[in-house]
Amino acid sequence: MPVVPTPVGDSAVRSALVGGTPVRTTPFPSWPPVSDAMTRAVAEVAEAGVWSAADGPVKTRFEREFAEYHGARHGLAVCNGTISLEIALKSLGIGSRDEVIVPGYTFLATATAVLGVNALPIFVDIDPEFGCLDPAALEAAITPRTRAVIPVHLAGHPADLDRITSIAVKHGLAVIEDAAHAHGASWRGQRVGSFGDFGSWSFQASKNMTSGEGGILVTSDDALADKAWSFHHCGRARQGEWYDHGILGGNYRLTEFQSALLLAQLANLDHDLARRERSAAILDEGLGRIDGLAPLARDPRCTTHGYHLYQFRYDPDAFGGLSRARFTEALQAEGIPATPGYAVPLDRQGVFAERRFDLRATGYDPDYPPTRYGTLDLPVTERFCAELVWIPQHVLLGSDDDIADIVTAAEKVKAVAHTLVDAA
Numbered sequence: 061m062p063v064v065p066t067p068v069g070d071s072a073v074r075s076a077l078v079g080g081t082p083v084r085t086t087p088f089p090s091w092p093p094v095s096d097a098m099t100r101a102v103a104e105v106a107e108a109g110v111w112s113a114a115d116g117p118v119k120t121r122f123e124r125e126f127a128e129y130h131g132a133r134h135g136l137a138v139c140n141g142t143i144s145l146e147i148a149l150k151s152l153g154i155g156s157r158d159e160v161i162v163p164g165y166t167f168l169a170t171a172t173a174v175l176g177v178n179a180l181p182i183f184v185d186i187d188p189e190f191g192c193l194d195p196a197a198l199e200a201a202i203t204p205r206t207r208a209v210i211p212v213h214l215a216g217h218p219a220d221l222d223r224i225t226s227i228a229v230k231h232g233l234a235v236i237e238d239a240a241h242a243h244g245a246s247w248r249g250q251r252v253g254s255f256g257d258f259g260s261w262s263f264q265a266s267k268n269m270t271s272g273e274g275g276i277l278v279t280s281d282d283a284l285a286d287k288a289w290s291f292h293h294c295g296r297a298r299q300g301e302w303y304d305h306g307i308l309g310g311n312y313r314l315t316e317f318q319s320a321l322l323l324a325q326l327a328n329l330d331h332d333l334a335r336r337e338r339s340a341a342i343l344d345e346g347l348g349r350i351d352g353l354a355p356l357a358r359d360p361r362c363t364t365h366g367y368h369l370y371q372f373r374y375d376p377d378a379f380g381g382l383s384r385a386r387f388t389e390a391l392q393a394e395g396i397p398a399t400p401g402y403a404v405p406l407d408r409q410g411v412f413a414e415r416r417f418d419l420r421a422t423g424y425d426p427d428y429p430p431t432r433y434g435t436l437d438l439p440v441t442e443r444f445c446a447e448l449v450w451i452p453q454h455v456l457l458g459s460d461d462d463i464a465d466i467v468t469a470a471e472k473v474k475a476v477a478h479t480l481v482d483a484a
């Protein structure tokens with residue numbers, strides 16, 4: 061039977077989950093982006109015949125321009141944003157018997173990169189306002205074996221770089237900024253990635269710049285840049301011979317094709333950042349008016365938000381007890397690709413909770429309290445895992461009308477929430 065469209069506000073309005081007409085049937089801007097400039101750039105690489113090289117012309121140009129854009133002297137483009145973190149840690153000489161502090165609310169890679177160099181990830185809680193590493197929790201977790209901290213600029217919002225860098229200086233810690241969500245974000249007018257010893261980004265398919273897979277490190281330290289270069293290029297030295305491998309490195313080079321795609325996107329980054337900021341402002345206002353939805357706050361020192369994700373809190377009590385899972389399903393049915401975010405604090409993932417890695421390689425034993433993964437006390441992280449809803453970055457590239465549909469859909473789900481609780 062054909063579904064008769066019912067306008068929002070009509071008493072007969074039905075959720076698209078139970079046969080009503082969706083608010084939207086047209087898709088949001090697709091991702092990855094494909095432009096003529098990108099296909100042309102890739103074709104040029106194909107014809108040039110240099111497809112990969114440690115210092116290929118396109119890779120080198122991309123490294124220089126990306127680093128410069130982010131206020132750093134050196135860039136090193138690698139095959140993904142997990143390896144970039146590992147190379148940063150190795151270049152800093154971090155390994156077995158060392159501790160590295162990471163937030164509990166982040167993607168797996170922030171912590172597994174630490175295990176990847178045989179150091180021990182120490183999970184700490186996040187701040188309740190912005191969701192980034194809590195500086196007080198960082199300071200409380202420092203031991204004589206702490207060597208580094210990896211703040212994550214979650215969803216594109218910079219972590220508190222003022223306090224984190226000053227704590228790091230005071231305790232002699234290295235700072236590696238995990239900016240995988242924060243291409244182009246800035247803190248007090250300075251681009252992220254340039255505050256720490258290293259900044260690290262991912263170009264995996266979902267990220268705000270993408271080459272399918274890929275990553276980059278930036279640093280302004282010449283010696284660290286040389287070490288990182290060597291690790292990404294089979295342990296060769298910049299001035300050495302091709303078959304001269306002085307240290308244990310690997311082949312982690314980004315290809316010329318990927319670099320060409322990314323160079324074309326870098327030219328659009330300012331435009332995309334502004335578009336996402338504008339969309340987020342519309343959502344802040346529109347979703348913020350709906351009782352039970354609370355967009356995350358923004359620190360006034362966040363001068364450019366990277367908006368890899370648009371995040372808001374969901375309170376089921378204001379929706380007649382409708383669970384968050386059902387709420388996001390209902391939004392999806394209305395044509396809005398909203399999702400719950402990270403499901404559990406990272407230490408509860410099987411790899412950590414069941415210790416499915418070689419703890420002995422880290423030089424620590426299971427009696428050491430920070431290794432009691434799966435039972436760590438991270439109450440703010442836990443709340444974020446339970447309450448947040450995410451809207452992915454490519455949606456924010458839509459027009460004002462596209463973004464208004466998100467607010468309309470949320471209002472509609474609120475109006476029909478009681479019918480969905482019963483159906484659940």
Ligand SMILES: *Cc1c(COP(=O)(O)O)cnc(C)c1O
Nearest residue numbers: 140141142167169170240262264
């Ligand atoms: C995507 C991501 C990474 C790196 O991921 P890769 O898939 O290896 O490029 C690191 N940290 C965070 C927070 C991420 O979201």
